[in-house]
Amino acid sequence: EVQLVESGGGLVQAGGSLRLSCAASGFTFDDYAIGWFRQAPGKEREGVSCISSSDGSTYYADSVKGRFTISSDNAKNTVYLQMNSLKPEDTAVYYCAADYLIELTGAVADFGSWGQGTQVTVSS
DSSP, X not given: OOEEEEEOOEEXXXXXXXEEEEEEESSOGGGOEEEEEEEOTTSOOEEEEEEETTTOOEEEOTTTTTXXXXXXXXXXXXXXXXXXXXXXXXXXXXXXXXXXXSSOOOOGGGOOEEOOOEEEEEEO
């Protein structure tokens, strides 16, 4: 059974930083892609960043390029999302997701396994 557990969310002031973690189990981590997604109240879930655990290739949404960094520790089966220069518009529930993928596009529909989410709130 695939399990994904997010942690690291919280309340931060604009301009601050947070690091999210996604601990994965129940599948061969090295074969999968892991993605971070977010959903703000009243909005659709959107792709933030993805990483291929096999080759390290990454995807970033334009809105977070240069501010967020995704990384993977295959020994720990954990993916991190370092979020710097946070803005109030980054406020959302952040979810990690996993699936066997060849191409990373950040599309929600590409991912079949999801975590429960962690709240990130950025105050102005």
